[in-house]
Amino acid sequence: MAKAIGRASAPSHKKKPRHTPAQKKAAAKARELSARSSRRDDRKSYADRSDREDRPRRGAGQGEKRYGDRPQRSFDRDDRGPRREGSRDDRPQRSFDRDDRGGRREFNRDDRGPRRDWNDGGERPQRREWNRDDRSGRSSNRDDRGPRRDWNDGGERPQRREWNRDDRSGRSFNRDDRGSRREFNRDDRSGRPFNRDDRGSRREFNRDDRSGRSFNRDDRGPRREFNRDDRSGRSFNRDDRGPRRDWEDRGPRRQWDRDERPARRDTSAEARENHTWERRERRDNRHFSEDRPHSAREYRVEETPKQAKPVHEGPNEFGDLGLNEQLVERLTQLGLVKPFPIQAATIPDALAGRDLLGRGQTGSGKTLAFGLPTLHRLAEGERARPHKPHALILTPTRELAMQIVDALRPLLQTLRLRHQLVAGGMSYTPQLRSLEQGVDLLVATPGRLADLLERGAADLSEVKITVLDEADHMAEMGFVEAISEILDLTPTDGQRLLFSATLDHGVDQVAKKYLTDPVTHQTDSATASVSTMEHHVFLIDPQHKKPITATIANRPGRTIVFVRTKLGADRIALQLRECGVFAAALHGGLNQAQRTRVLEAFKSGELPVLVATDVAARGIHVDEVSLVLQADPPADHKDYLHRSGRTARAGETGRVVTLALPHQKKGVQRMLDSAGVDAAPTRVTPHDAQVLETAGGREPSFEAIPQSVLDNLLRPKRPQGRGNYRGRPQRRNGGFNRERGNRVAGGYRGNR
DNA sequence: AAAAAAC
Structure with missing residues (x-):
C-alpha cells in the first residue's frame, strides 16, 4: 500500500529507477507526503464511529472514507479531468451504488426529523438500549412493545428512532424493528458483508476515479453512517444475529406482555418503590432524552485512599548491580533505589551480554529489568548511525510500546540516547525522521517496524540488543512470523532478552532458534502467586x-x-x-x-x-x-x-x-x-x-x-499528537476551505 | 475463535 501510494501520488517518480541520490530524496519526500496525509486518519473522531447524532450529517462517516483516500486524491488532482471521463464510463456499477445510496439517504433523511420528535417526546428509546441485546433485559422491552407495534402499524417512525439512537452499535436498530423492517434489515445485513468484501475492490475502483467520488460524496454520507462503525464490527454483528432471531420467535410472549402491561403502567408509582431493575430503568430513561448538561468531571473516579507505596531507603542498590553511574543517579532522583527481584536477578547477566529469558509476575518491574541493562549498554557504545538503531524493544501492542517509552524516557535523556517509538496508527514522519537522523533505541510494534524495514527506512544490521516484551505472546501464532522476520534481520551474535510473566512452550521455540546459551531467571512460580x-x-x-x-x-x-x-x-x-x-x-x-x-x-x-x-x-x-x-x-x-x-x-x-x-x-x-x-x-x-x-x-x-x-x-485536550505536529487548524466556515477546494470533515460532531 | 499487529 505504501508503495502504491507513492506511485499514485508521485507519478513522475513512477517509471524512473530511483538510483541517484536526488531521486532517492524525491522518493523519500513523496513517502513523507503520503505519510503526512495519512496522519489524518488519526483524527477521525470517536463520534464518527459511534455517535448518534440526529441531524442529517453531511460529513459523518463520509469523513472516514475520504480521509482514508485522500492522500492520493490531493496529489492526483491534476489528473482529474481525464479520469472523470473514465469514471463516467465505468459508472454502471457506480450508478447502481448510487441509486442505492440515494434511496437510503432519502429514507434516512425523512426519518430523521420525526425520530427526533420521538426522542424528545417519548421515553422509549433507552429502554431498548438497555435491553437490547440481552434477552433477559428484554422483559422490560416487552412492556414497551405493544405501543411500538401500534406505531408500526400506523406509521413508520418507530424504527427510525431505533435507527438513530442506537446507531452507536447499530444493534438495537435491528432489534425492535423486527416486524416491518426486518425484511429490510435483513437484506441489508446480508448485503453488508458482501459490501464489505466488495469494498476493497470498489475502493480501488473509486480511487482511480476520484472525480466520480466527489459527485458521489453527498450520497455517501448516509451510507457511511450506516456502515459506519462497523467496518470491523460488522462481521460480528452477524454473530449476534442468531439471538435476535430467537427473539423473533417470541410472538406469543409479546402477546402476553402486552396484556400485562397496562396494569403495570397504571401502577407506576408503586413500581417506583420497587427497586427491580427493569422498573427503575424505565423510569430513569426519561433523563436520557432530556440530555441534561453533564460534565465529565462528575464522573471522575472516586479516589480511594492511597495505598502506601513501599519506601526504600539507604544506598541505591541499583549501583551494586554494576549499572552506569549516571543511570543510578537518575534512578535515585526518580525514587528508585531498590531493585525488584526480577531486576536484581536479570540485570547482572544482561549487563554481561548474555541472552536471557526472564519471568516475573505481573507488575514486578520487568520493564526496567530489560530497560536498564539495554540503556547501560547503549551508553557504553557509540552513537547509532542513520537508519541503523543499536537496540530494539518489541511489544505486542502500541500502548505497551508507548508505556515503555514513557518509562525509559527520563533515563534515555540522562544518557543522551536517542529513541523513537515505532508503531502503527501514528504519523510516519517522526519515525522516518528519527531514523534518518540516527536513533539508538527503537521501541516498536512488529507491523510498523516491518513496514519501515520494507521501505528501507530502517536497517537492523547494527542492532546489538533485541528485547521481546511479552515474549510468550509474541511467540504465538499471528505474531511469531513477524517477529521471526525481524529477528532474522538482526545480527545473530546480538544479545536477545525475552521477558514475560508467563513463559511457555512457544517461547522455547523462539528461544531455541534465536537465543545463544540463554540463562533463565524465574523469580516466581508461573502461577498467580501475587499475594496481594x-x-x-x-x-x-x-x-x-x-x-x-x-x-x-x-x-x-x-x-x-x-x-x-x-x-x-x-x-x-x-x-x-x-x-x-x-x-x-x-x-x-x-x-x-x-x-x-x-x-x-x-x-x-x-x-x-x-x-x-x-x-x-x-x-x-x-x-x-x-x-x-x-x-x-x-x-x-x-x-x-x-x-x-x-x-x-x-x-x-x-x-x-x-x-x-x-x-x-x-x-x-x-x-x-x-x-x-x-x-x-x-x-x-x-x-x-x-x-x-x-x-x-x-x-x-x-x-x-x-x-x-x-x-x-x-476530545483531545491539546492539539493532537505527541510530536511537534500541532494538528489540523480549527475548522472554519463550516469546514469548507477554499484553498483546498475540499470540505474539511472530521472533528467531533457527536456532542450536540 | 478473537485480538493484535501496517496502510
Whole structure:
C-alpha cells in the first residue's frame, strides 16, 4: 500500500529507477507526503464511529472514507479531468451504488426529523438500549412493545428512532424493528458483508476515479453512517444475529406482555418503590432524552485512599548491580533505589551480554529489568548511525510500546540516547525522521517496524540488543512470523532478552532458534502467586450479566472490565453509561488517537471504568486499578494471569472477579486450576451481598450518561499528537476551505 | 475463535 501510494501520488517518480541520490530524496519526500496525509486518519473522531447524532450529517462517516483516500486524491488532482471521463464510463456499477445510496439517504433523511420528535417526546428509546441485546433485559422491552407495534402499524417512525439512537452499535436498530423492517434489515445485513468484501475492490475502483467520488460524496454520507462503525464490527454483528432471531420467535410472549402491561403502567408509582431493575430503568430513561448538561468531571473516579507505596531507603542498590553511574543517579532522583527481584536477578547477566529469558509476575518491574541493562549498554557504545538503531524493544501492542517509552524516557535523556517509538496508527514522519537522523533505541510494534524495514527506512544490521516484551505472546501464532522476520534481520551474535510473566512452550521455540546459551531467571512460580491479589468467580445466569456488570463497575476506584470482542467492549461500555456508570471502550478497532485518549483518561481518573479487549490485557500499567472484572472469561490461563495482573501491581492490593455463565463453568474452573488460582465459583444474583460487598459494587443510578460526555472526554485536550505536529487548524466556515477546494470533515460532531 | 499487529 505504501508503495502504491507513492506511485499514485508521485507519478513522475513512477517509471524512473530511483538510483541517484536526488531521486532517492524525491522518493523519500513523496513517502513523507503520503505519510503526512495519512496522519489524518488519526483524527477521525470517536463520534464518527459511534455517535448518534440526529441531524442529517453531511460529513459523518463520509469523513472516514475520504480521509482514508485522500492522500492520493490531493496529489492526483491534476489528473482529474481525464479520469472523470473514465469514471463516467465505468459508472454502471457506480450508478447502481448510487441509486442505492440515494434511496437510503432519502429514507434516512425523512426519518430523521420525526425520530427526533420521538426522542424528545417519548421515553422509549433507552429502554431498548438497555435491553437490547440481552434477552433477559428484554422483559422490560416487552412492556414497551405493544405501543411500538401500534406505531408500526400506523406509521413508520418507530424504527427510525431505533435507527438513530442506537446507531452507536447499530444493534438495537435491528432489534425492535423486527416486524416491518426486518425484511429490510435483513437484506441489508446480508448485503453488508458482501459490501464489505466488495469494498476493497470498489475502493480501488473509486480511487482511480476520484472525480466520480466527489459527485458521489453527498450520497455517501448516509451510507457511511450506516456502515459506519462497523467496518470491523460488522462481521460480528452477524454473530449476534442468531439471538435476535430467537427473539423473533417470541410472538406469543409479546402477546402476553402486552396484556400485562397496562396494569403495570397504571401502577407506576408503586413500581417506583420497587427497586427491580427493569422498573427503575424505565423510569430513569426519561433523563436520557432530556440530555441534561453533564460534565465529565462528575464522573471522575472516586479516589480511594492511597495505598502506601513501599519506601526504600539507604544506598541505591541499583549501583551494586554494576549499572552506569549516571543511570543510578537518575534512578535515585526518580525514587528508585531498590531493585525488584526480577531486576536484581536479570540485570547482572544482561549487563554481561548474555541472552536471557526472564519471568516475573505481573507488575514486578520487568520493564526496567530489560530497560536498564539495554540503556547501560547503549551508553557504553557509540552513537547509532542513520537508519541503523543499536537496540530494539518489541511489544505486542502500541500502548505497551508507548508505556515503555514513557518509562525509559527520563533515563534515555540522562544518557543522551536517542529513541523513537515505532508503531502503527501514528504519523510516519517522526519515525522516518528519527531514523534518518540516527536513533539508538527503537521501541516498536512488529507491523510498523516491518513496514519501515520494507521501505528501507530502517536497517537492523547494527542492532546489538533485541528485547521481546511479552515474549510468550509474541511467540504465538499471528505474531511469531513477524517477529521471526525481524529477528532474522538482526545480527545473530546480538544479545536477545525475552521477558514475560508467563513463559511457555512457544517461547522455547523462539528461544531455541534465536537465543545463544540463554540463562533463565524465574523469580516466581508461573502461577498467580501475587499475594496481594484476591480472586473471585461468580457463577451467573445470562440475564444477570448486565446488571451484575453494572453493579460491580459502579464501585469507587478504577475498574477494568475485560471482554472478549471489540463489539462486546463497545456494547458493554455503552450499557454501563446508560446505567449511569461512566465507562469507555478500548480496543483495536478504535483509531490510535481514540485509544490513546481513552487510556489517558483512565489513567488520569477522568474515566473510572475501562472496558477493554485483550489489547489491554498485557503490560499496561495504570496505578490503583483496584478491580479487574472479567465479564467474559479469558481464553486461557495465561490470559487470566495477564488480565488479572492489571491490578495489584507493584505491591498494591487488588481484586479480580470473573463472571462465568453456566456453560462456562467447567472451562473457567480448569483455567483457574492451570493458573494456580484458588477460587471457588459462587452462584450470585444482582443483589447478592457477594456482588455488593465482595466486589465492592453499588447499585447504579440508571441516569444515563449522554454521549456528549464521552465525546467530551475523548476530545483531545491539546492539539493532537505527541510530536511537534500541532494538528489540523480549527475548522472554519463550516469546514469548507477554499484553498483546498475540499470540505474539511472530521472533528467531533457527536456532542450536540 | 478473537485480538493484535501496517496502510
